[in-house]
Amino acid sequence: MTEQTDLSPSIIVIFGITGDLSKRYLLPALYHLFKDDLLPVGTRIVGLTRQSMTADQLFGQVELCINEVDNICDPEGLRKIREATELLQFDPEKSEDYPRLLERLNAVEAEQGICMNRLYYLSIPPELFVSTVHNMGEAGLNASCQHGKAATRLLVEKPFGSDLTSAQALIEKTSAVFQEEQIFRIDHYLAKETVQDILVFRHSNPVFADIWNGQHISAIDIVAKESLGVGHRINFYEHVGALRDFVQSHLLQLMAVTMMGLPSTLDADSIHQAKQKLLSSTVPAHPAEAVRGQYAGYREESSNPDSSTETFAKVRLSIDDERWKNTPVTITTGKALDEKLTQVVVTFHTPDSEESNRLVFRIFPNEGIHLELKVKRPGFGDALEQAVMDYSYQHDGILSHPDAYERVLLDAVKGDRTLFATSDQVLASWRIIEPLIEAWRDNSKELKIYESGSTGPSLVQ
Numbered sequence: 081m082t083e084q085t086d087l088s089p090s091i092i093v094i095f096g097i098t099g100d101l102s103k104r105y106l107l108p109a110l111y112h113l114f115k116d117d118l119l120p121v122g123t124r125i126v127g128l129t130r131q132s133m134t135a136d137q138l139f140g141q142v143e144l145c146i147n148e149v150d151n152i153c154d155p156e157g158l159r160k161i162r163e164a165t166e167l168l169q170f171d172p173e174k175s176e177d178y179p180r181l182l183e184r185l186n187a188v189e190a191e192q193g194i195c196m197n198r199l200y201y202l203s204i205p206p207e208l209f210v211s212t213v214h215n216m217g218e219a220g221l222n223a224s225c226q227h228g229k230a231a232t233r234l235l236v237e238k239p240f241g242s243d244l245t246s247a248q249a250l251i252e253k254t255s256a257v258f259q260e261e262q263i264f265r266i267d268h269y270l271a272k273e274t275v276q277d278i279l280v281f282r283h284s285n286p287v288f289a290d291i292w293n294g295q296h297i298s299a300i301d302i303v304a305k306e307s308l309g310v311g312h313r314i315n316f317y318e319h320v321g322a323l324r325d326f327v328q329s330h331l332l333q334l335m336a337v338t339m340m341g342l343p344s345t346l347d348a349d350s351i352h353q354a355k356q357k358l359l360s361s362t363v364p365a366h367p368a369e370a371v372r373g374q375y376a377g378y379r380e381e382s383s384n385p386d387s388s389t390e391t392f393a394k395v396r397l398s399i400d401d402e403r404w405k406n407t408p409v410t411i412t413t414g415k416a417l418d419e420k421l422t423q424v425v426v427t428f429h430t431p432d433s434e435e436s437n438r439l440v441f442r443i444f445p446n447e448g449i450h451l452e453l454k455v456k457r458p459g460f461g462d463a464l465e466q467a468v469m470d471y472s473y474q475h476d477g478i479l480s481h482p483d484a485y486e487r488v489l490l491d492a493v494k495g496d497r498t499l500f501a502t503s504d505q506v507l508a509s510w511r512i513i514e515p516l517i518e519a520w521r522d523n524s525k526e527l528k529i530y531e532s533g534s535t536g537p538s539l540v541q
Contacts, residue, residue, distance in 0.1 A: 088230065089122035089196045090493050091188055093181070095172060095212065096203040097127030101237065103142045106203065107161075109485035111144040114164065115157025118490055122192055125161070126184065128170035135165040172204055172212045178219035186225070195225040199492055201235040209236070210253050217257035235264045235492055238329045239320065240501070243517050244510040251503045264492050265501040269330040270337070271484035271491075273473070274443045278337050278424065281441075281449065283346055288439075291428070292342070294406035298436075300338060301410045301425040302331050305417040309375060309532065310391060314382050322393040323372070323513060323520070326413040332359065332509045333501065335409055338424050338441075339399065348498040352505070359508035361401045367519040369396040373528040373537040375416035388527055390520065391415040392536040397512070410539070416532040420445065430454065448472035 092110070094102055113119045127138065139162060145153040168184055170177045189196050200221070204212060213234070216222055224230040234254075241247030254263060269275060282288060291297070304326055310317045317325070336355040343350035373392035379385050392414030399405065422444040428437040440450040449471045457463040482490075491499055501509075520526070528537035 089120045089124075089192065089194060090199055091124050091126055091185055091196050092199045092201065092489070092493075093126045093128065093185070094201045094203055095128050095170075097167065098129040098131055098133065098138060098141075099203050101203045102127075105483075105485045106201065106489070107139075107142050108144050109483055109489055111153070111157055111161050112483065112486050113490060114160040115154050118486075119493060122194065122196070123164060123493070124188055124192075124196075125165040126181075126188065127165060127167045128172070128181070129167060130169065130171050132169055133167055135162060135167050138167060139165075172208050172215070175215050175218065178215045178221060182219050182221055185221075189225050195230045197231045197233070197493070197495075198224070199233045199235060203237065206239055210250065213254055213257050222257050222262070231262075231495055232258075233262050233264055233492055233495070234258050235266060235488075237266050239324060240265060240329075240506045241510065242320075242324065244507065244514045247506055247510045251506065255503075260503060261497070263500075263503070264497060265503075265506065266488055267329055267333050267499075267501050268484040268488055269443075270333055270499045270501075271482075271487040272443055273482070274441055274447045274449075275334065275337060277449065278441050279346060279351070282342050289342065293403045296429055297407050297426055298429045299408055299410070299425075299427045300335070301427070302334050302338070302412070302423075303425070304331060304413045304422045305419060306415045307417060307420045307533075309416040310378065310381065317391070318382050318384065318387065318389050321389045322391055322413050322415070323395075323516060327393055327395060327411055328509050328513050329501075331411045331413060332362075332512060333505070334424060335362075335397075335411065336505070338426070339404060339409070341403070346498075348496060351498055352502050356502065356504050356508065358399070359505055359512070361399050361404075362508075362512050363398045363400050364511060365395050365397060365513055365516050367516060367526075369539070370394065370516055371528060371537050371539050372516075372520060372526065373414065373530045375414075375532050376529055377532065378416075388520070388523065390527065392417070392528075392530065393516075394536070394539050395513070395516065396539060412536070414536045418533055418535050442472075446472055 094106060096102060110125065127135070144158070144161070168181065170181060185198065200216070202209060202212060222232060224232050241250045282292065333355075336358045340354040340358040343354050371394050372390035374387070374389065375391050378389070378391055379387045382389070394410065394412045397409045397411065399407070399409070424441040424443070426439040428439070430436055436452070437454065438452045442448050442450060451469040453467045453469065454464045455467040457465045488499065530536050
């Protein structure tokens with residue numbers, strides 16, 4: 081059962097508040113939520129950092145207003161987030177610091193005179209995750225407040241393990257401390273506006289309902305390309321690679337949203353069940369139906385002349401059910417490619433193979449929905465031409481919409497788990513790519529080197 085939506089005041093505890101993720105995404109998102117009065121009155125932020133630092137010093141290092149049209153902060157919004165934030169010097173590797181954190185949270189509630197929900201956002205390196213969760217349990221931080229009833233939620237950034245075995249162990253150890261309904265596994269891609277629109281589009285346009293299957297759809301292509309190289313994430317990328325970084329999480333979730341059976345209502349439980357059914361029906365990837373590449377110069381960037389880390393991955397998948405048995409799904413992601421582009425392309429069967437009906441969900445850039453249809457060209461003949469129906473957020477005057485992290489944080493405050501991956505979905509996704517992990521492990525023979533600015537290596541047809 082999905083946790084009841086609750087807009088009671090919350091204490092948002094950010095582990096690693098002085099880290100890159102917090103400065104670039106979490107704090108700007110929280111500023112917007114405070115500015116627009118979307119958080120319950122009385123909400124507080126407790127930031128944890130190894131450094132000896134005040135909240136004012138932290139905010140002096142953060143560009144809070146990067147999502148504003150003019151990059152200018154609203155003074156009232158600034159005042160709200162500054163007054164709501166405090167920093168606590170804390171080392172996640174020291175078990176003695178956890179009871180001190182609990183004491184501080186109890187004190188915050190005593191000061192407010194109200195029992196508050198508690199959200200723990202683990203913006204910490206993956207290797208600290210298990211010990212941090214264990215220490216939280218030992219200190220009683222997994223329980224609600226001491227003088228009433230409230231919710232306690234754990235927000236976790238990917239990666240959720242590094243393969244199927246490690247993911248199973250991670251889920252088991254986390255489940256020993258937090259119940260499944262308390263755990264919010266973040267995939268910020270699911271919170272992007274256009275990804276949300278895929279579900280709403282399908283649900284609100286029944287004209288597509290009866291043709292949303294392999295009988296009418298010839299192919300689905302999911303693409304997430306970057307024009308830049310790995311950059312400052314080189315150390316992280318050497319241990320992860322494109323397959324784990326994007327395919328296992330973001331793009332398989334996109335596939336599930338696009339292809340799942342559409343439930344009658346878009347509540348969290350129904351959506352999770354439909355996504356899980358689709359992922360469970362996906363045939364594990366076969367190495368012969370995949371290609372991996374690495375852009376020229378990556379080994380110099382990583383200072384590892386023998387690196388076999390893939391910066392590009394393309395995988396062809398199939399779904400083992402009657403609805404999609406004839407429809408191949410191709411997932412492509414990579415760095416240092418010809419363009420920055422994220423989209424889902426649904427290609428429909430047409431009598432004329434030269435021209436297709438295509439429905440494109442553009443996630444980035446120029447967010448929107450693009451539909452290509454065939455119409456008769458004016459005149460005496462029967463010649464056809466392509467007509468385009470295009471909806472663009474930008475052209476429609478929608479210059480601003482909620483940032484993905486704003487939606488993630490607000491939904492966590494509400495207790496709405498719709499946009500967060502379940503443990504079953506995580507395991508199903510690892511199961512799908514496990515054959516590739518095994519085949520590509522420490523094996524550089526099949527690694528294709530490609531030039532920066534190219535489209536990357538091709539799949540063998």
